[in-house]
Amino acid sequence: MLLFLALLMMLVSGCGGSNVGKVSYPDGKIAWAAHSALSGVPKELHDGVQAKAAADGIEFEAQNAGDNANLQLDQVNKMVDDKAMAIVLLAMNGDSIIPAVERANAAGIPVIATNRDVNGGVFTNVINDEKQAGQIQGAYMAAHLPQNAKVVYLSGDMSISAAQLRWEGFKEALLDKRPDVQLLAKTSTGDWTYANGVKNMTLWMQLFPQIDGVASGNDNMAMGALQAMKAAGRYNPSMIFCGIDAGADALESIASDGGMTLTVKQDADSIVDAIYAVIGEIRKGNAPEPGDKLVPMVEITKANVAKYK
Structure with missing residues (x-):
């Protein structure tokens, strides 16, 4: 009996991770999970990706957790249940969000992290250097x-x-x-x-x-x-x-x-481009490589400030 239970647990565990590295819903929507109300760089990222999605006719759904880690966990779990194409995640808490990231992994839904730390699960991290x-x-x-x-x-x-x-x-x-x-x-x-x-x-x-x-x-x-x-x-x-x-x-x-x-x-425009390039591959059914995708920063002094005002 103990042997049977052990084998059953191994099978369940194997099934739970069987879709890591796969794309289950390439025709689904982009789900955006923000840690808080949008402002500053997070708003620039959201608006940029949303605009690109609209131009391509892709459904885009955004949620913000209002600085509530438990609420964000529920929101991301629902995105998994709703079979999103991909989840773009600005984590409220890099540890508490791990179970939802792992659920997305098991469902074959790629996770793209940006702007905030995520401390577990499999994801592509698009961030400034x-x-x-x-x-x-x-x-x-x-x-x-x-x-x-x-x-x-x-x-x-x-x-x-x-x-x-x-x-x-x-x-x-x-x-x-x-x-x-x-x-x-x-x-x-x-x-x-x-x-x-x-x-x-x-x-x-x-x-x-x-x-x-x-x-x-x-x-x-x-x-x-x-x-x-x-x-x-x-x-x-x-x-x-x-x-x-x-x-x-x-x-x-x-x-x-x-x-x-x-x-x-923090070059928000370049981060948007990098995130959307990952999404482009996901739409083709190609799972993104996990790990960091670093986007260079830009130095601004008196010599070039007029370009950025």
């Missing part, structure tokens, strides 16, 4: 900071791989190559907000009489730090402020010599 973003910031500072400069780093939420990779790239390109440059402080926790930049810079100005450069995991925090320095009378034009995202405020600051020096653009 986050480490390159930090390398761009670090390389610029390495080339332009004076000897024995002192810098601070605003990291954002370090539980997210993008924050970790941006920091690693920055460290490699600046601190590992310019040992004369001193890192005064680095945040290890916190959100990605303007207020977080203001808060940390207000503290750091009390601790450090010299700050020559500020690198940030996004533009919001960099802009907050810049404003804090200006309000305290500590800003001078020789300082370097580097962010990521190419937000409208950061671009305006760069263009008008308002204090921001550099930002790095």
Whole structure:
């Protein structure tokens, strides 16, 4: 009896994974599962893929989880039940979503992850090269900071791989190559907000009489730090402020010599193209290769900012 049960479990397990690497519904709809209400880069990605789908006459269904991981799990499971062609996933929680990804795998429904971490199951991960973003910031500072400069780093939420990779790239390109440059402080926790930049810079100005450069995991925090320095009378034009995202405020600051020096653009258009190229293969019945598809970032300074405003 025990042997029979063991064999039965093996058969069930084998059937559950039998459609990994297959495309069961190439004529189905594109299902978009977002972690939250659409804004910023996630909205650009959604709108771009939706527009391409509409042009090709492909049904497109979008759900957002409102920052609720359990709701997103239910939403993705329903997408599997509805036999979507493919699921584009911006995960609210990279761990809790794994069972739904595995259900999609078993059903032969390819999963395309983007913008957010997914920590299990089989999927194609279409993302910007986050480490390159930090390398761009670090390389610029390495080339332009004076000897024995002192810098601070605003990291954002370090539980997210993008924050970790941006920091690693920055460290490699600046601190590992310019040992004369001193890192005064680095945040290890916190959100990605303007207020977080203001808060940390207000503290750091009390601790450090010299700050020559500020690198940030996004533009919001960099802009907050810049404003804090200006309000305290500590800003001078020789300082370097580097962010990521190419937000409208950061671009305006760069263009008008308002204090921001550099930002790095997450190339949403290229990510959309890459996602839709994967979908194109799925429509032909070709299962996408799992793993990362890295999309290069774009450096924006005073020299080229007019192109991106």
